[in-house]
Amino acid sequence: MRAWQPGRWSPSVWVGAIMVAVFVLLGVFGPLIAPYPVGTRAMDLDHMYAPMSWSHWLGTDKSGVDTLSQLLHGAREALLLSTIVVGISATIGVTIGMVAGYARGFVDEAIMRVVDIFLAFPGLLLNIAIVAVVARPGLPLFIAALCANGWVGYARVARGQVLSLRERDYVMAARALGASTPRILFRHIAPNLIAPILVQVSLSFGNVIAAEASLSFLGLGPQVDHTWGAMLEQGTSFLWKPGFRHYALAAGAAIAWVVLAANLLGDGLRDRLDPRQRGRA
Numbered sequence: 001m002r003a004w005q006p007g008r009w010s011p012s013v014w015v016g017a018i019m020v021a022v023f024v025l026l027g028v029f030g031p032l033i034a035p036y037p038v039g040t041r042a043m044d045l046d047h048m049y050a051p052m053s054w055s056h057w058l059g060t061d062k063s064g065v066d067t068l069s070q071l072l073h074g075a076r077e078a079l080l081l082s083t084i085v086v087g088i089s090a091t092i093g094v095t096i097g098m099v100a101g102y103a104r105g106f107v108d109e110a111i112m113r114v115v116d117i118f119l120a121f122p123g124l125l126l127n128i129a130i131v132a133v134v135a136r137p138g139l140p141l142f143i144a145a146l147c148a149n150g151w152v153g154y155a156r157v158a159r160g161q162v163l164s165l166r167e168r169d170y171v172m173a174a175r176a177l178g179a180s181t182p183r184i185l186f187r188h189i190a191p192n193l194i195a196p197i198l199v200q201v202s203l204s205f206g207n208v209i210a211a212e213a214s215l216s217f218l219g220l221g222p223q224v225d226h227t228w229g230a231m232l233e234q235g236t237s238f239l240w241k242p243g244f245r246h247y248a249l250a251a252g253a254a255i256a257w258v259v260l261a262a263n264l265l266g267d268g269l270r271d272r273l274d275p276r277q278r279g280r281a
Contacts (some may be wrong), residue, residue, distance in 0.1 A: 009272055016265030020205075023258050027079030030072030038065055038073045038226045049238075058250055061234060063225075067247055070226040071254055077227050078258065081139075082208040085146045086201055092147070093154025094197060098185050100155070101162025112159070118152045124214060131220045139222050146211055150204065157200050158193055165189050195273040199266055206262030213255050228255050 035057075043063045050060040058067035100111040118126075130145035131137045137145075165171060166189070174184050209228075215221040216229025225234075228251045235248025 010268045012264040013268030013272065016202075016261050016263070016268055019257060019261030020265055023075065023261060024079060026072060026075040028076070030075045034066075034069040034072040036066035036069040038069050052246065058246060061231075061247060062238075065225075067231075067250060070231055071228070071250060073226045074228045074231060074251075075254070077222070078209055078212065081143070081146075081212055081222075082205055084143055085150055085208045086204050088143070088147045089150030089204065090154050090197060090201055093151035094158045094190075094193065096151065097155035097158025097160075098162050098189065098193075101159040102166055102181070102185060102189070104163075108159070111155070115152050115155055118149050121149070123149045124211065127211060127215060128218070128220060131215060137220065137222075142212075142215070142222055145215075146208060150208070153204065154197065154200055157196050161193050161196055162189055165192055199270045199273060202262055202266035202269055204262075206259035206266075209255060209258045209262070 043065060047056075047060050047064040048062055050056050050064070052059050056066050056068070058071070060066055061070070096111060100108045126149050127145045130148055131142060134141055171184060171188050174188050179187075212221060212227070213229035213232060216227045217233045219233065221227055221229050225231075231251035232248055232255070235251060239245055239248050
């Protein structure tokens with residue numbers, strides 16, 4: 001049996017990709033296939049704490065709302081939130097990192113000192129500080145809180161790559177021919193950032209899900225009962241209730257599934273796309 005060779009797609013990529021695909025499909029189509037509606041209109045006080053059965057595969061919660069339906073609707077909330085946060089963070093971080101790496105000098109020093117400040121401050125505490133200033137934080141503020149320090153990782157990756165790419169022959173030739181700075185950045189340098197940024201996106205995807213679940217568990221997330229973090233918080237209040245331990249375990253398993261999938265996919269992509277990994281024996 002041949003040993004695994006660096007540069008080939010590792011099994012973790014395929015496992016992670018399949019797990020992420022399952023999450024995306026459930027996020028897109030989950031509310032459509034959910035057996036019951038969710039929310040205040042779906043409350044059924046006659047069936048509170050219903051055990052697992054053919055009618056309710058994962059039982060119901062304290063309001064009589066179907067647990068499986070909440071999980072499926074929560075998948076869409078998690079997918080939507082993570083996609084928006086990762087997209088905004090990547091756009092801001094890559095742009096700032098490219099400017100810092102290409103300009104160097106004072107601009108680079110000023111930007112990187114700001115990055116160091118954000119890295120020195122615990123990310124979750126910063127998220128809590130931003131969200132806690134409003135009594136009932138809405139989705140826009142929640143997204144802003146997660147993006148406040150989400151761009152830092154992208155900025156560091158982009159800046160490190162640009163410092164190397166700006167000295168390449170094709171970049172120096174474009175500069176000698178009189179190409180403008182924006183053209184050099186977005187035409188000659190940006191395409192070479194796709195691989196490392198794609199790895200960063202994969203790893204950040206799971207981090208956003210974990211951060212949202214943490215804030216929702218503390219009661220600071222979006223004011224929606226069927227987010228996975230809110231379900232986890234509700235489940236811990238009756239974790240030792242006979243026949244109802246599965247409520248918290250289901251939400252925790254969903255969060256763990258996405259975080260594990262993102263990390264497997266990110267690690268596999270890094271092994272495949274990073275030239276330093278490909279050169280190792």
